Amino acid sequence: MNHENKSYNFIWEGLGNIDEGRKNLGENMPVLIYRLFQYTLKDILAREYDEETIGLHYRAAGYLAGKEFAKNMLDISGDFDAFIADMANKLQKLKMGILHMEKEDSISFVLALSEDIDCSGRDISGEMVCGYYEGLIGGIFEAYSNKPFTVKKISCRSTGDGACRFRVMEQQEGEKV
Incomplete structure (x- = not known):
């Protein structure tokens, strides 16, 4: 995905x-405030863009965040198992969710994320809302492996499932995310 903005580049x-900057309040804030930002931003974007375009932007933002998060917060120099353990520990410590690897085969694996900040505790809407996490996970794995990954949400708490699940696989040559 190429989403370059000439007026601002994230660092x-x-x-x-x-x-x-937050000597008294500290670094933590309630999930409610995160969701207030996320869902009001989505409301504003929906006034200008269709759902598919909004999803592309959320995934692109998550992807950029995932690459930067991995480079700055995770140990991406170790073996795969140590990397997964570090990622799970950091996500839980930062209260972003509880991560488990559920299934693994020779070409893909499934990550389950419970108590995530996007949809855990929301009413069942039938809508999968964690596009940002798709991008985030893809960016994290690309930063770790230096190879692009395809991440697809396969279940969601907002559709009544017990956890959000993501199928993760290395992107095949010529495949577009």
């Missing part, structure tokens, strides 16, 4: 010194 350092 990790642009997140600032949160400890210094």
Whole structure:
């Protein structure tokens, strides 16, 4: 995905010194505030774009965040099992969700994410809402392996499933995400 914006380019350092800037309140904020941002942004985007385009933008933002998160927060130098364990620990420590690898075969694997910040506790809507996480996971795995990955949400708490599940596979040559 190529989503270049000439007026702004994200850099990790642009997140600032949160400890210094929030001496009294600290780094944590309620999931409610994250969702307020996410779903009001989606409402505004829906006034200009169709659902498919909104999904592409959410996945692209997640992808960029995932690559930067992996480079700055994860140990991407170890073997695969150590990497998965580090990612699961960081996601839980940061209260982004509880990650488990459920299935693995020679070409793909399934990651389950429970208590995620996007849809856990929402009413069942029938809509899969974790496009951002698809991108995030893809960006994390690309930063780890230096190869692009296809990530597809296969189940969601918002559709009544017990956890959000993502099929992850290395992107095949010529395949578009």
